[in-house]
Amino acid sequence: MDEKTRTRVGGxxxxxxxxxxxxxxxxxxxxxxxxxxxxxxxxxxxxxRIAEVLGVSKQAVHKKHAGRIRERYRGEPPRREERGA
Amino acid sequence: xxFNRFAREARKCVEAAVEEARMLGHDSVxxxxxxxxxxxxxxxxxxxxxxxxxxxxxxxxxxxxxMLSGALSSIGISLEEVRREAGDAFxxxxxxxxxIPFSPRAKKALERALSEGHRLGDNRLTSEHVxxxxxxxxxxxxxxxxxxxxxxxxxxxxxxxxxxxxxxx
Numbered sequence: 001m002d003e004k005t006r007t008r009v010g011g012x013x014x015x016x017x018x019x020x021x022x023x024x025x026x027x028x029x030x031x032x033x034x035x036x037x038x039x040x041x042x043x044x045x046x047x048x049r050i051a052e053v054l055g056v057s058k059q060a061v062h063k064k065h066a067g068r069i070r071e072r073y074r075g076e077p078p079r080r081e082e083r084g085a
Numbered sequence: 086x087x088f089n090r091f092a093r094e095a096r097k098c099v100e101a102a103v104e105e106a107r108m109l110g111h112d113s114v115x116x117x118x119x120x121x122x123x124x125x126x127x128x129x130x131x132x133x134x135x136x137x138x139x140x141x142x143x144x145x146x147x148x149x150x151x152m153l154s155g156a157l158s159s160i161g162i163s164l165e166e167v168r169r170e171a172g173d174a175f176x177x178x179x180x181x182x183x184x185i186p187f188s189p190r191a192k193k194a195l196e197r198a199l200s201e202g203h204r205l206g207d208n209r210l211t212s213e214h215v216x217x218x219x220x221x222x223x224x225x226x227x228x229x230x231x232x233x234x235x236x237x238x239x240x241x242x243x244x245x246x247x248x249x250x251x252x253x254x
Contacts, residue, residue: 016224017159024156027110027177028167035174042174068180 037065038072092209094129095198099215101125106185109149110177113188117226119195119219121145129212130252134244138236148230190225194218213245 033054040050047066051058091099102122106114109121123131124142154164168175179185187195198218202210219227220238228238 017156020152020156021160024153025160025162027112027153028157028162028164030112030179031110031175031177032167032171034180035171035176038174039172067182071181 034065034068037061038069041065041069092211094126094212095210095215097126097128098122098131098212099195102191103185105146107179107181108177109146110179111185112179113186114191115188115226116190116194116219116222117145117149117230119191119215120227120230121149123212123216123219126212130245130248131212131216134213134216134241134248137244138240140231140234140236144234145230148233149226151233152226152229190222194222194225194227197221213249217242217245 037050037054047062048058051061054061098119099122102118102125103114105111105121105125106118109118111118121142124135124140124145126132127142157164157167195215195218198210198214201217201221202208202214205214207214219225220241222228231238231241
């Protein structure tokens, strides 16, 4: 797999490869954010504290992630719900 | 709407494509997702042609992920390490509450699917036309995925014609 990858991907001098790296990074970033927010909730962090570290509003982070995490831990919330989030 | 002229079989491919895109974390449905959708729906001449050339859904998904991890490694990021660092919570899947639009390349592929239908004089659009449309996207991801699996657009089109001839008897 490594060899195949290496032959297909060159340096950033090719605009297409450069742009495709951006797309790949964006998709990975989204997945990483979702995972780390979930990890923080499981670790008992409040939405407010998560939002503070991410540098966004509590409403924004809650709106983006709460539904998915609730769905994932249906019936057994990873920690007590915070009110007013 | 373009989909009105799609027969059930072609629509199934498109629906499966949206699901594939969601699963792989594609924030838009790309031409490669249409290819995966054809394989996922697994019906019709397109699926038959693909499987006869050894193109499987699993293989194409792996190839797509390899392209992602290859793009990341070109800027010095290891998908494996990101995954290890983030733990079990890490998944590329796009949450169900987020809508996924069709990419310009996917739209192009679907438009070309329609023209292929006209060109061939078929009045119902099937998976075959979707596949032909996908093959006609220049510089498309689907063609590159197929290339990575050792299948050229020409070989596939030939196989489609063969299957067509066999069906006509």
